[in-house]
Amino acid sequence: MPVRSVLIVDDSKTELMFLTDLLQKNQMTVRTAEGADEAFKRLSEGKPDLILMDVVMPGQNGYQLTRSINRSPEYKDIPIILCTSKSLETDRVWGMRQGARDYITKPVNPGELLAKIKALG
Numbered sequence: 001m002p003v004r005s006v007l008i009v010d011d012s013k014t015e016l017m018f019l020t021d022l023l024q025k026n027q028m029t030v031r032t033a034e035g036a037d038e039a040f041k042r043l044s045e046g047k048p049d050l051i052l053m054d055v056v057m058p059g060q061n062g063y064q065l066t067r068s069i070n071r072s073p074e075y076k077d078i079p080i081i082l083c084t085s086k087s088l089e090t091d092r093v094w095g096m097r098q099g100a101r102d103y104i105t106k107p108v109n110p111g112e113l114l115a116k117i118k119a120l121g
Contacts, residue, residue, distance in 0.1 A: 002121035003049040005029040009039045009065065010054035010083070015106070019052060019083070022110050036060035036068070043075055050120060055084035055095065063098045070099030079120050083108060 004027075008019050011034050020030045031048065033039040035057055042048075051069065055062035062082055069075045079101040084091070092103045102116050 001049070003028060003117050005031070005046075005048040006050045006052060006117075007031050007033065007039065007042050007048040008052045009033045009035070009057075009062070010052075011035060011057045012054070015054065019108070022108075022113070026114060036065045039065060039069075043069070043078075047075070047078060049078070050117060051078055051080045052083045053080050053100070055082055055086050055091070063095060066095065066098040066100050081113075081116060083113070
């Protein structure tokens with residue numbers, strides 16, 4: 001099933017705009033959230049096909065939010081790609097252990113991100 005709707009969770013308005021523009025140009029519907037509370041609000045409004053998640057955010061970080069989503073019966077089947085500036089191998093491994101399906105580092109390479117999204121579908 002191809003990815004048609006994406007929830008982007010990131011506290012950077014610049015990153016939200018960049019990713020939204022990229023995904024919309026590739027025929028995806030995008031909703032955004034700037035933190036954990038807003039992310040759960042967006043999830044309750046409708047289940048996306050994919051979540052793109054930043055790691056470094058105020059309050060609950062992306063690792064914690066990924067774990068919370070994966071432990072929630074109604075949302076655990078939504079794939080999450082962590083999209084972060086944290087580029088160490090230990091960061092990637094920890095993210096995958098929290099339940100992320102994939103991991104991409106910023107600055108995001110559009111071709112790489114679209115390939116990872118396509119691989120999920």
